Each structure stands twice: as structure tokens, then as C-alpha cells.
Amino acid sequence: MGISAKSAPGMSTASVTNVRTGQQSCFDRMVVDLNGPVTGYTVQYVPEIIQDGTGFTIPVQGKARLQVIVNAPSYDSVGNVTYNPAARAELSNVAGYQTFRQVVYAGSFEGSTSIGLGVRARLPFRVFTLEGSGSGSRLIVDVAHFW
Numbered sequence: 001m002g003i004s005a006k007s008a009p010g011m012s013t014a015s016v017t018n019v020r021t022g023q024q025s026c027f028d029r030m031v032v033d034l035n036g037p038v039t040g041y042t043v044q045y046v047p048e049i050i051q052d053g054t055g056f057t058i059p060v061q062g063k064a065r066l067q068v069i070v071n072a073p074s075y076d077s078v079g080n081v082t083y084n085p086a087a088r089a090e091l092s093n094v095a096g097y098q099t100f101r102q103v104v105y106a107g108s109f110e111g112s113t114s115i116g117l118g119v120r121a122r123l124p125f126r127v128f129t130l131e132g133s134g135s136g137s138r139l140i141v142d143v144a145h146f147w
Helices: none
Strands: 006-008 016-023 027-034 041-046 064-070 100-109 112-119 125-131 137-144
Touching: 006 125, 016 100, 027 064, 027 100, 027 112, 041 125, 064 137, 112 137
Parallel strands: none
Antiparallel strands: 006 041, 016 027, 027 137, 041 064, 064 112, 100 112, 125 137
């Protein structure tokens, strides 16, 4: 774990299908589900979360912000939406979490999906991928409770 940017190159042929969160004893976790393999991503602390395609700043609760960019769209190859959150300003209810303060959808543009993660402070984080059920996969972002 650390605070420096983490990334993997490549564009995925898969699409984002869901975003969810959970609490562990030492960290809070965000999971991005895809309907195929995760190929590329970038996760880094940023001063502001920027909406894809517009450049508008998205307000996010917390004293630090992680921008999570998955190199996979939230739509399929013919333009059908694969992930359309009901509340873009709150993808998951993180009330009561030790580190997470807010999870926002920053859009899907030119083959990438962007998510903003508001956290309590600029804490260490790790990023990794796991195979999911069937041909799916998951991008995992864990943010520590303490430094």
C-alpha cells in the first residue's frame, strides 16, 4: 500500500456492470465489476474529481479524493448501457465507513469509466484485479483506515 498512483496499460473489451463497497477490519473496499477481463486502469489522488467529457468538477465529500479510471466503458459494443447508477452522487451508501466518505460516478467517455472516491484523508491504498464468476472480473481498490 502507498499513496502514489497505480495503473495498468490497455483498453478492455469488457464493460463495467456494477460498483459496490464493503468494510474490512483494516480498510474500506470498492469493487468495480466487469463482464470480461479488466485490462487497464489508473487510480490516483487528485485535487478534484472531474466529470468525463465535460471537464466539470464534481463535489465529493472527504478531505482527499481518489479518481478511479477503468479502461472499460459503461456500455456495450453497440451502445447499450451496461451500468447506469440510480444516484450518480452516491453509488454506494458509505455512511458509517471508517475511511470512505462518498462514491460518485464521473461518467463513461471514449471507452473509459471514471469514479470518484471521497476519503477521510490521504491514506495508503492498493489496487488489484480478481477473476469473477463466469468470464467476469473485478477491479478492487482498498483504502487503509490508518497511515
